[in-house]
Amino acid sequence: MKKLICILFLILSFQSHSQSKGIFAKDPIINLENFDKQRVYYGYFLGFNTYDFKIDYINTPTTDIIVKSNTGFSVGVVGDLRLHEYINLRFEPGLYYSQKNLTFPGFAKALDREREVRSTFIDFPLLLKFSSKRIGNVRPYLVGGVSATLNLASNSKSLDDNAQQRFRVKPWTQNYEIGFGIDLYLEYFKFSPSIRGVFGLNDELIRDNNPDSPWTGNIASMKSRGVFINFTFH
Numbered sequence: 001m002k003k004l005i006c007i008l009f010l011i012l013s014f015q016s017h018s019q020s021k022g023i024f025a026k027d028p029i030i031n032l033e034n035f036d037k038q039r040v041y042y043g044y045f046l047g048f049n050t051y052d053f054k055i056d057y058i059n060t061p062t063t064d065i066i067v068k069s070n071t072g073f074s075v076g077v078v079g080d081l082r083l084h085e086y087i088n089l090r091f092e093p094g095l096y097y098s099q100k101n102l103t104f105p106g107f108a109k110a111l112d113r114e115r116e117v118r119s120t121f122i123d124f125p126l127l128l129k130f131s132s133k134r135i136g137n138v139r140p141y142l143v144g145g146v147s148a149t150l151n152l153a154s155n156s157k158s159l160d161d162n163a164q165q166r167f168r169v170k171p172w173t174q175n176y177e178i179g180f181g182i183d184l185y186l187e188y189f190k191f192s193p194s195i196r197g198v199f200g201l202n203d204e205l206i207r208d209n210n211p212d213s214p215w216t217g218n219i220a221s222m223k224s225r226g227v228f229i230n231f232t233f234h
Helices: 002-021
Strands: 040-057 066-082 087-091 094-103 114-131 138-151 172-185 190-200 219-233
Touching: 040 094, 040 190, 066 219, 114 172, 138 190, 172 219
Parallel strands: none
Antiparallel strands: 040 066, 040 219, 066 087, 066 094, 087 114, 094 114, 114 138, 138 172, 172 190, 190 219
């Protein structure tokens, strides 16, 4: 609830500021008119994320593994290289804090059935940004590309497994990312809210030591997927 209140506060604050500056007015005062002519510029972002797993099974289970996502926090920097009037190359390394709760079927005890998976990701995305023509102080865009992600809390070096309540994944994953956003040119800076989906390309699960493990024995692949809501400032 606190996070939702923060999001609403940001949106309402931005909306009132936008109206005072006439961003969406019919004939607005053009802010930062030459901003996009820069060859290179930088910025930073703050945001929220939610991650879960896409799970494929070897044999169709009677009951699926339940993945419950929680909202996490994100922060990072942005480097932007202008390739063309409408195309930019972006590098957006960021730190993403996330938590997922897994519920495995077939167990009576919560100690065996439930796993809390806390993750600290460092994401290294290389993206192409395709912008539309600027209209006043507004410019929508699409963005997409690939990324490599390092999970600092993967437990990949642990010898313990789910039999000792230790859930393990691989430290590195590869992903593709796609999303959209809008550039809003304010009086002193450019503000860009965006939403982006991230989809893991490789299986990241480390199987338990027992090949017939009731936790991992029937899993063919487990891939991360997530949604980022970022607020970028240039």
